[in-house]
Amino acid sequence: MDVYGLSLTGEDNEFVFSFENISFRTRVASESKKFESCEQQNALVAEPYTKFILNNVSGAFRSGRLTAIIGPSGSGKSSLLKILSGFRKAEGIIKLNGQPLDGSRLRSEVSHTEQEVALWMNLTVTETLRYAAEFQLPCTSFKSAKRIIALDQIRALGLEKCHTTLVRDLSGGEYKRLAMAIDLLSNPKVMLLDEPTSGLDTIATIQVISHMKTLARDGRIMVCVIHQPSSGILKMFDDAYLVARGNCLYRGSISELIPRFAMVGLECPLSHNPADFALEVASMEDDERVLKLIQDYQNMNVVGMNECNQKHLVLQSNRSRISLWKQLLLLTNRSITCTARDPTQIKVKTAISIFVGLLVGTAYYNIGNNAARILSNTTFFQIVLHTIMFTSIGSAAVVFPLESAAFIREYRNNAYALFPYYLSKIIVEVPILILNTTLITALVYVLTSQPMELHRFAYFWLLSLLFGWISQMWGLMLGCFFKLQMIAFLAGVGFVPVMLFSGCFITLDQIPKILKPLTYVSFERYAYEGFLHVLYGLNRKDMECPEIFCYYSKLSKYLKFLQMPVLDLELDLLALSLFASTMTVGFYFCLKRRTAQQN
Structure with a gap:
């Protein structure tokens, strides 16, 4: 069974990944410069x-x-x-074996x-690789085969000891190796890594590079950017590509x-680290010897280096994306797992809902049928709405940016x-919102002694839910x-x-x-009108x-005082439903x- 969906033909498996005349430029503002005349002495010009x-x-x-590199x-x-990826x-031109x-x-x-x-911080190492295998490997592969491949990568990169550890608890070296293992699932022939050793100590750096070297010896092309390597680390590499x-x-x-x-007169002192000397040479921008090196390599014919280009490597990828339905099942299952393990998503939000419900309900205890405190009861509406708004927006805005980076990488x-x-x-998101909305509305509704009629509570809950969903999407x-x-901000x-324009703080006729x-x-x-x-x-x-006397004992008199338009619950529900639908669709776009900006 061809699990990876790759077939190689040719005299041997040696191949070359080459690039020719790669140029990339960007438009920037020029450096500011002063004019000589008195009138222009302090003038600045910044032309693109x-x-x-x-x-x-x-x-x-x-x-x-x-x-x-x-x-x-x-x-x-x-x-x-x-560019090369x-x-x-x-x-420019990029080639694989010609x-x-x-x-x-x-x-x-x-x-x-x-x-x-x-990466998904609330998954274990094994779960991370299993989900990655489901998405990356051909849909024709058996589930058991995908699991075997995932386990093979755990062993290949020395992750056995931490296979049940959550990603958020991994060390720096383990995290880097897990990222490499994910890329290896699709069995790439060319792997490009951008500073895979950054932030690691010497031991972890050696471990990561050793694993990269093993992968290279297995027949892959392994290329990585490395920042200020020591002489010992540099010796672990076979080739170098110096850029200035x-x-x-x-x-x-x-x-x-x-x-x-x-050969061009740039002698490295015997006691000097070759990597440091190479960086020093690269920093000598206007030195004639450095300019000669640049010219020599620009004139060098790349094809001359690629004598094995004639051995064509045929990559026939049989990989096809799994069905949309299976994608949905896997993504939903993974999202549920991650959410359940994130304390801010369920435990904290549930605790906040209960705490705020008890606090507000106690502060406004038993005012729901008290004409003398009708103004306070109306203020209670605002407290409920703003609590729902702040908790919904806050949790979504804090958690999603952390998650979206992993989503963008996979997408x-x-x-x-x-x-x-x-x-x-x-x-x-919907069940979590329903849970927290039900908790807070039930607590405040009962503790404040609002009318104990099922249809009124149902409408109160529905208005709160729609309002919370709009805030969540926002x-x-x-x-x-x-x-x-x-x-x-x-x-x-x-x-x-x-x-301001809700009618809570200033009546609509005064706007x-x-x-x-x-x-x-x-x-x-x-929501307020509702x-x-x-x-x-x-x-x-x-x-x-x-x-003895309550000025607003008649509800009709109080509603007239609020100068609200004719109340229509159906229109309020319709308006909130339209807002919720629009914001939900808006989130998709x-x-x-966001994904278009990353491509």
């Missing part, structure tokens, strides 16, 4: 100009060899990896592991690196379609695009018009005419007056736009 990130670089990486910060190392467009690769085929044949790999200011200064064997520099690797993920997210939409600090700014249209787009208005209708309308009897 084209800056080369990579300037006509070429090279080739061989199977069975571990290659290090080194260079100063900002030299174009990470950009080169993204197909995640960034640039000029066969041009581009577009989706390039991205399917070459794996790219970013410097910061986002978007230009290639050296490509070839590690053992020939220092002799090559010596751009073609693991699953957008709609099943979106639908699974909705499926998991938080998820913000979480699609912004970081936590920006989300807190935007959510706070967004609260102001929603609350200036020019701002009147905003009252129709405040979804809190419809509460008034449910608890003061629907032919309710007048409230009790425990004192936010996800779609």
Whole structure:
């Protein structure tokens, strides 16, 4: 059985991944410059100009060899990896054994592991690899075969001791190796890794590089960006590719690196770390010897390095994505698992709902049928709405940005379609919202002694649920695009018009005419009006007056004082349903736009 869906034909399995004349540029503002005349002395000019990130670089990486891409910060190392893996467009030609690769085929044949790999933090190592195997391996493979492959990767990368450990509890080295194991599931022939040793101590670094070298010896092309390696670490690599200011200064064997520099007069001191010396050379931007190195490698014919290009490697990928229905089942199951293990998703939110319900219910205890405290009872409506709004937006906006990074990584690797993920997210969010809405509404409704009629409580609960769902979608939409600090700012700014034009703090007739249209787009208005209708309308009897005189003992008089428009519960429910539907659809298009920005 061909589990991976790859068949190789040719005289042997040696192959070359090459690239020719790769150029990538961007438009930036030029440096400001001063004018000589008195009038222009302090004037500044910033005209856009084209800056080369990579300037006509070429090279080739061989199977069975571990290659290090080194260079100063900002030299174009990470950009080169993204271009070679197909995640960034640039000029030039990329080939695998002489066969041009581009577009989706390039991205399917070459794996790219970013410097910061986002994983699902609440899954174990085994679960992470099993889910990845389900999505990445051909749908024709048996489930048992996929599990065997996942277990093989655990053994291959030395993760047996932590196979039941949650990802969030892994060490740095284990985390890096797990990221590599996920990419290995699809059996890529070319693996590009962006600083896989960053943040690791020496021991963990050696472990990660040793595993990469083992993978290379198994017949893969292994290439990684490495930042300031020690002399011992550098010796673990077979080849080096040195980049400086978007230009290639050296490509070839590690053992020939220092002799090559010596040929142009750049002598490395005996006591010097070769990697540090290479970085120093790369920083000598205007040195004639460095410029000569750049010119030599630009003139070098890459095809001359690829003598095994004639041995064609035929990759026939039989991988096909599993059905949308199975994607939905897997994604929903995984989302339920992750949510159940996240204390902020269920335990904390449930505890907050109970705490707030008891606190508000105690503060407004037994006022629901007291005409003397009808103003306080109306304030109670606002407290309930704002509590639901803040908890719904806050939890969604905080949790989703952490999750979306892992989703984006899987989506751009073609693991699953957008709609099943979106639908699974909705499926998991609804029960949690229902649970917390039921807890808080039941507690406050009973403790405040609102009318004990089932239909009134049902409407009160439904209004709260719709309002909470709108707030939840709002938080998820913000979480699609912004970081936590920006989300807190935007959510706070967004609260102001929603609350101001709801009729809670200022009656609708007192709002200036020019701002009147905003009252129709405040979804809190419809929830607030709905509460008034449910608890003061629907032919309710007048409230009790425990004192000598209650000014608002007649509910009709109080509603007239509020100067609300004619109350219509059906219209309020319809308006909230439209808001909820629009925001739910809007969340889908936010996800779609977010994924488009990453490609």
